[in-house]
Amino acid sequence: MPEGKPNSAGPIRVALLGCGTVGTEVVRLLTDQAADLTARIGAPVVLTGIAVRKPNKHREVPAELLTTDAAALVASDVDLVVEVIGGIEPARTLLLEALRSGKSVVTANKALLAEHSAELFEAADASGADLYFEAAVAGAIPLLRPLRESLAGDRITRVMGIVNGTTNFILSGMDATGASYSETLEEASRLGYAEADPTADVDGFDAASKAAILASLAFHTRVTASDVHREGISAVSASDIAAAKGLGRTVKLLAICERVTETAEDGTTKESVAARVHPAMIPRSHPLAGVNGAFNAVFVEADAAGEMMFYGQGAGGAPTASAVLGDLVAVARNRVHGGRGPRESAYAGLPVRSIGQTPTRYHISLDVADRAGVLAQVAAVFAEHDVSIAAVRQEGRVDDASLVIVTHAASDAALRSTVDKVGGLPVVRDVVSVMRVEGEEQ
Ligand SMILES: NC(=O)c1ccc[n+]([C@@H]2O[C@H](COP(=O)([O-])OP(=O)(O)OC[C@H]3O[C@@H](n4cnc5c(N)ncnc54)[C@H](O)[C@@H]3O)[C@@H](O)[C@H]2O)c1
Numbered sequence: 143m144p145e146g147k148p149n150s151a152g153p154i155r156v157a158l159l160g161c162g163t164v165g166t167e168v169v170r171l172l173t174d175q176a177a178d179l180t181a182r183i184g185a186p187v188v189l190t191g192i193a194v195r196k197p198n199k200h201r202e203v204p205a206e207l208l209t210t211d212a213a214a215l216v217a218s219d220v221d222l223v224v225e226v227i228g229g230i231e232p233a234r235t236l237l238l239e240a241l242r243s244g245k246s247v248v249t250a251n252k253a254l255l256a257e258h259s260a261e262l263f264e265a266a267d268a269s270g271a272d273l274y275f276e277a278a279v280a281g282a283i284p285l286l287r288p289l290r291e292s293l294a295g296d297r298i299t300r301v302m303g304i305v306n307g308t309t310n311f312i313l314s315g316m317d318a319t320g321a322s323y324s325e326t327l328e329e330a331s332r333l334g335y336a337e338a339d340p341t342a343d344v345d346g347f348d349a350a351s352k353a354a355i356l357a358s359l360a361f362h363t364r365v366t367a368s369d370v371h372r373e374g375i376s377a378v379s380a381s382d383i384a385a386a387k388g389l390g391r392t393v394k395l396l397a398i399c400e401r402v403t404e405t406a407e408d409g410t411t412k413e414s415v416a417a418r419v420h421p422a423m424i425p426r427s428h429p430l431a432g433v434n435g436a437f438n439a440v441f442v443e444a445d446a447a448g449e450m451m452f453y454g455q456g457a458g459g460a461p462t463a464s465a466v467l468g469d470l471v472a473v474a475r476n477r478v479h480g481g482r483g484p485r486e487s488a489y490a491g492l493p494v495r496s497i498g499q500t501p502t503r504y505h506i507s508l509d510v511a512d513r514a515g516v517l518a519q520v521a522a523v524f525a526e527h528d529v530s531i532a533a534v535r536q537e538g539r540v541d542d543a544s545l546v547i548v549t550h551a552a553s554d555a556a557l558r559s560t561v562d563k564v565g566g567l568p569v570v571r572d573v574v575s576v577m578r579v580e581g582e583e584q
């Protein structure tokens with residue numbers, strides 16, 4: 143259908159691709175809320191088919207709608223394709239096919255959007271179709287639409303938050319009860335938070351995809367997952383959690399997207415963007431420290447609006463389906479009444495900086511020999527690498543001591559070489575924990 147042309151012909155016909163944790167809940171909401179959806183859209187929604195891989199698996203959905211031929215379903219007479227399969231292929235090919243033939247798309251697939259948004263938006267623009275993906279970042283929380291629409295008149299400077307429910311569930315479990323990493327991961331998978339392959343969660347890939355989507359929207363620049371510096375939580379140990387607790391902090395996996403403005407000697411300014419995902423110690427008094435379980439929370443800072451925080455359920459079948467349905471209603475309304483949602487806006491085209499150029503603060507915890515001059519030796523290595531120390535705490539025991547150092551902002555490279563050299567000092571018995579620190583005054 144040409145862009146902006148109202149569909150007064152009848153119902154909105156929807157194809158659903160995938161029927162796992164999220165897909166099942168999408169079908170339930172479509173069924174339970176059919177009358178309200180019709181009233182809100184101005185036309186009834188008809189689910190014409192559900193593409194699945196295993197048709198004989200027990201599901202609480204109408205069996206007559208199931209098909210294993212997703213391509214044929216996409217090619218059939220539908221207005222809208224909802225994709226909740228996940229992963230790159232076959233989702234990419236199916237959605238490109240849908241968009242090229244003028245069918246609007248709603249997807250929860252952050253992995254796909256973080257790699258292939260350019261070609262997907264191009265296909266949508268060519269045919270005048272819509273591409274909506276609120277469920278892809280922070281589950282139920284309305285976040286992408288506020289960034290894309292409500293804040294379109296402002297200048298966003300920073301987006302920082304907890305965007306992966308599985309890792310937050312694991313870290314808050316480890317912090318609260320001392321539960322093991324594997325126990326909490328199993329529970330997160332059972333509750334439907336984890337990705338099909340949970341290494342996407344624990345190794346930070348899922349959060350990096352979300353950071354790429356957030357940075358792209360916030361800074362009107364195309365940022366892909368490979369532009370995002372990524373560290374997961376698999377190296378976060380019980381010692382890190384204990385060290386954080388001892389300092390009145392907790393460990394969270396953060397996604398941080400920043401607009402960086404540098405002023406040259408001649409007064410000219412140069413802007414770039416940086417996006418990173420890594421575990422960080424934050425003070426227990428920080429609002430993100432109280433975000434537990436599969437909840438997500440994202441701070442947005444904009445010039446005129448100031449600071450905003452978005453908080454809610456970031457994972458799980460029903461919360462995610464809520465965001466999918468919200469997009470479905472928006473896209474269906476566009477079909478019924480004419481018009482189109484916002485297109486990709488990458489006009490700023492800012493350069494993306496690497497983590498090596500982005501200074502952060504660090505916490506380092508060392509087991510050292512408890513004798514005179516140790517602190518001086520350690521401090522000398524920091525000075526040699528130009529890593530400035532903000533605070534030091536030493537706790538002596540009978541024949542050894544623990545030394546906790548918090549640095550001022552330092553580059554990743556400088557910190558790594560400092561830690562390597564400090565770890566090699568004869569007076570240092572063990573480097574217990576090295577972790578970035580966020581959420582405090584510089
Ligand atoms: N679960 C969540 O909390 C959550 C939250 C936000 C976004 N998402 C995203 O939603 C999507 C779906 O997640 P999920 O948790 O429902 O995953 P899931 O693994 O529970 O469901 C995906 C389903 O797709 C099916 N599938 C695989 N290949 C297929 C094919 N070729 N044709 C038809 N079906 C096929 C699988 O058999 C599976 O049942 C992913 O992109 C995920 O990242 C999930």
Ligand SMILES: N[C@@H](CCO)C(=O)O
Nearest residue numbers: 306307308335337457
């Ligand atoms: N696996 C994801 C699902 C929500 O995107 C998470 O744990 O946050």
Ligand code: NA
Nearest residue numbers: 276279281283
């Ligand atoms: Na969302």
